[in-house]
Amino acid sequence: MANGDALRWVDNISVEKWTRTFDGDQRWGHMTTNLVESMNSFVNGICNLPITSLVSATYYRLGSLFAERGAKWDAILNSGQIFTDSCINVRKEEIEKSNMHKVRIFYYNQSTFSVKETMDHGEGKPMGHYKVNLINGWCDYGKFQGYCVPCSHVIVACFWCATTPMLFCPTFIRS
Incomplete structure (x- = not known):
């Protein structure tokens, strides 16, 4: 049986945001596919853990990733480089x-x-x-x-x- 509240919630989201058919040829499908692939590689090896261990591992991996990438891009931006x-x-x-x-x-x-x-x-x-x-x-x-x-x-x-x-x-x- 369908959940009426969920159906109304989805109906209130503009189709441009959740369908590739109405994205105006902006190729967001490619960008989101790449994002999903990145996340898949990120959780590789921990996806079979219990939920609390999965959340904890994700939290610490993201924390170290943000610290590492933040330091890298701070150095690049401080050197005056604008583009990768x-x-x-x-x-x-x-x-x-x-x-x-x-x-x-x-x-x-x-x-x-x-x-x-x-x-x-x-x-x-x-x-x-x-x-x-x-x-x-x-x-x-x-x-x-x-x-x-x-x-x-x-x-x-x-x-x-x-x-x-x-x-x-x-x-x-x-x-």
């Missing part, structure tokens, strides 16, 4: 790829461009034309919306506008 090494490498790769694109302006005042790839980058998507709309934060390729980080198509469009791609990143990335 992997983020810097991805940005460099995207800039290099953007040098192989050709841009055609659709509507300059609306910051809408057509970007044609001239080289296959082996990412599984076909070479082609991609529409970039800087004002709406949109690129047909999908990485820009999915990861909130400028892809090579956005980078080359920004070059044509004489602006920095970082302006089109969320505030938490720019600060």
Whole structure:
């Protein structure tokens, strides 16, 4: 038999928060899947313990993890580094790829461009034309919306506008 209170509670949660169908192509499913995999590796070896031992082990593991990671990132931030090494490498790769694109302006005042790839980058998507709309934060390729980080198509469009791609990143990335 269904629990009426539980059903009403679920009905009051917007579908964007709990279904991948309505997430607006933001790829939260990938992010939550990665989070679940991280948690699975975190509890590996303790998942068969009694509940009180499981809670205790989780508490102490998280405490030591936060202390360790906190010290690591304090040192990185105090050194003046803003982005992680992997983020810097991805940005460099995207800039290099953007040098192989050709841009055609659709509507300059609306910051809408057509970007044609001239080289296959082996990412599984076909070479082609991609529409970039800087004002709406949109690129047909999908990485820009999915990861909130400028892809090579956005980078080359920004070059044509004489602006920095970082302006089109969320505030938490720019600060």
